[in-house]
Amino acid sequence: MRFEDQMKQAKTLTERDLKTVLAYCSTRRYAARDRAIVLVSHLAGLRAKEIAALTIGNLLADDLTIREEFTLTAQQTKGNKARRVFVCAKLRKEISVYMVSVYKQDPNASMFTTQKSKSFSANTLCQLLIEIYRNCGIVGATSHSGRRTFITNLAAKGVGVRVLAELAAHASISTTQRYIDVNDEQLRAAVELV
Numbered sequence: 001m002r003f004e005d006q007m008k009q010a011k012t013l014t015e016r017d018l019k020t021v022l023a024y025c026s027t028r029r030y031a032a033r034d035r036a037i038v039l040v041s042h043l044a045g046l047r048a049k050e051i052a053a054l055t056i057g058n059l060l061a062d063d064l065t066i067r068e069e070f071t072l073t074a075q076q077t078k079g080n081k082a083r084r085v086f087v088c089a090k091l092r093k094e095i096s097v098y099m100v101s102v103y104k105q106d107p108n109a110s111m112f113t114t115q116k117s118k119s120f121s122a123n124t125l126c127q128l129l130i131e132i133y134r135n136c137g138i139v140g141a142t143s144h145s146g147r148r149t150f151i152t153n154l155a156a157k158g159v160g161v162r163v164l165a166e167l168a169a170h171a172s173i174s175t176t177q178r179y180i181d182v183n184d185e186q187l188r189a190a191v192e193l194v
Contacts, residue, residue, distance in 0.1 A: 011140035012181040013149045018042060024136045030115065034132060036098035037112055041129065041146025043091040045168055047078055048129065048143040049122035050085075057107025059087070059095055064105070066092040083169040151179040156186055 013021070018038075025034040040051050053076035061067050068087055074080045087095070104111075110119040120128070126143035133141035151164055165176040 008140070009178070009181075010142040010144035010148050011138065012152045012183075013042070013138065013141065013145055017136070017138055017141075018149070020136050021132060021138070024132065028132075032098045032101040033112055034128070036094055037125070037128065038132065038146065039091055039094045041143070042149050043088055043094075044085055045147045045150035046085065047122075047147060048125045049078055050076055051112065052110075052120040052122050052125040054111035055107060056104050056109045056111055058085075059111060060099065060105065060107065066095045066099070068092070077169065079169065079171075081169070086167065148179050148181060151176065152181040155180045 021038055022035055025031055025038060028034050037051055040046055040054070041048075046054075050072055053072070058070045058072070058076075059066055066087065069084055070087070071082055071084050074082045077083055112120055112125070114120055114124060129143040129146070130141075133145065138145075147168070151168055154164055154167070155161070161173045161176055161180075164180075165171075165173045168176055168179065170176045
């Protein structure tokens with residue numbers, strides 16, 4: 001067994017888990033921000049470092065609409081390699097709601113800031129997500145849970161591993177395959193195809 005396989009992976013959240021997390025976020029002091037952060041993780045598959053590095057200009061177009069696609073610079077990514085991110089309609093709607101609550105339009109400003117109006121670091125954003133999941137009683141969830149859930153959900157809907165690897169910015173499809181979680185519901189559905 002390889003070292004990576006021995007490491008415990010972040011929990012993949014169920015739809016019920018995510019609803020619990022979003023309901024909990026609505027009770028928090030920075031409800032709109034926390035909800036948006038969780039959904040960027042789950043609906044775009046971004047890493048904590050990438051979420052922390054997001055700017056208004058990444059998501060907000062010149063006409064003040066939310067972009068359908070944007071590019072993360074090399075400095076914003078884990079692998080120091082620029083990559084495109086696609087934003088689904090559901091996430092664009094959520095980001096629009098968040099943007100109304102923050103009144104920001106400076107393209108260089110951080111998309112998400114701490115209670116002291118400072119940019120999140122990757123570590124502080126990881127800690128925020130872990131705190132949210134812990135307070136919801138979701139054991140094993142980490143800042144990487146949204147990313148794993150994003151990839152797993154798309155795989156369950158039949159999206160091919162090469163497309164998933166591109167969306168996740170993985171250089172190797174074998175890395176992407178390790179992200180895909182399999183559950184009993186998927187196994188039951190699979191055997192019904194026979």
